[in-house]
Amino acid sequence: MSCLHDHSCEDHNCSADWSLHTHIDLSKVSALNEAVAGSVKSVFKPWNRRLDTSEGFLESNDGDPELLVFIPFTSDVKIKSISVVGGSGGTSPSKMRAFINRDGIDFSDAQNMQPVQEWDLNENLQGLLEYQTRYSRFQGVGNLTLHFPDNFGGDTTQIYYIGLKGEATQLKRDVVATIVYEITPNPSDHKTRADAGSLAHVE
Numbered sequence: 001m002s003c004l005h006d007h008s009c010e011d012h013n014c015s016a017d018w019s020l021h022t023h024i025d026l027s028k029v030s031a032l033n034e035a036v037a038g039s040v041k042s043v044f045k046p047w048n049r050r051l052d053t054s055e056g057f058l059e060s061n062d063g064d065p066e067l068l069v070f071i072p073f074t075s076d077v078k079i080k081s082i083s084v085v086g087g088s089g090g091t092s093p094s095k096m097r098a099f100i101n102r103d104g105i106d107f108s109d110a111q112n113m114q115p116v117q118e119w120d121l122n123e124n125l126q127g128l129l130e131y132q133t134r135y136s137r138f139q140g141v142g143n144l145t146l147h148f149p150d151n152f153g154g155d156t157t158q159i160y161y162i163g164l165k166g167e168a169t170q171l172k173r174d175v176v177a178t179i180v181y182e183i184t185p186n187p188s189d190h191k192t193r194a195d196a197g198s199l200a201h202v203e
Contacts, residue, residue: 018080020164021046025072032068032107035059035156040069043162050085050127050161057087058159065150065157067093068110071164072143079138079166081130084121086151087158092123093148096131101142110147123152127161140169 024044031040042056060067086092097115099105105113116138119131144164151157 018165018167019047020073020077020079020166020168023073023075023077023168024164025074028070028072030070031058033060033064033066035061043159044071045161047127047163050083050163053160059087059091060157062156065091065093065148065154066107067148067157067159068105068107069146069148069159069162070105070143071146071162073141073168076140076142076169077164077166078135078169079133079141079144079164080135081132081165082119082146083124083127083130083161083163083165084159085124085127085161086121087154087160088123088125089154090152091154091156091158092121092125092152093157093159094121094150094152095119095148096121097147097149098133098138099145099147100138101140102145103143105145105147110145111149115147127163130163130165138166 021044026041026044029041029044034040036056036059039056040058043058045052045055058067058069082096082098084093084096095118097110097118099110099113100116102109102113117134121131122129146162148157148159
């Protein structure tokens with residue numbers, strides 16, 4: 001399922017607040033079948049730079065359009081949607097398959113394993129398409145592997161941008177724990193503070 005946004009990224013859930021860009025462990029991102037080693041790191045960038053190719057792009061080896069991208073996170077995340085900007089002239093990926101919390105997948109594994117979800121992609125040259133996840137399946141994600149098995153007929157597959165939107169669950173857990181503590185204070189804690197003379201009398 002895809003979702004077309006024609007509004008500013010400042011609106012709705014296109015907001016940078018939902019971007020998981022800062023939660024990606026970029027130093028450990030990797031790809032199989034990339035023509036230039038390490039070029040996969042260049043596709044993870046802020047939404048407003050999704051069409052910027054000045055720092056390079058990910059391209060498969062000539063005559064072999066298949067790509068496998070491994071994306072680890074610095075904490076567990078929940079993923080709401082994925083956006084992929086590919087190249088022109090048939091080089092955009094035409095299908096995407098997602099695997100969660102699987103380390104060291106190779107092409108044989110990806111072809112034989114059942115993905116958590118797969119999508120038929122459209123050519124998304126302006127970066128306006130997002131592909132919604134089956135959200136209940138994309139909880140507690142420590143790493144994500146994206147398999148791009150084919151493209152629209154080009155000799156290589158090119159990817160300029162991969163954007164992930166969702167929430168960092170570790171941060172949310174901390175916030176919830178703090179709120180619960182404040183709403184239901186522990187009476188013994190207050191007694192201890194009162195005994196120490198650091199808590200004012202409470203009516």
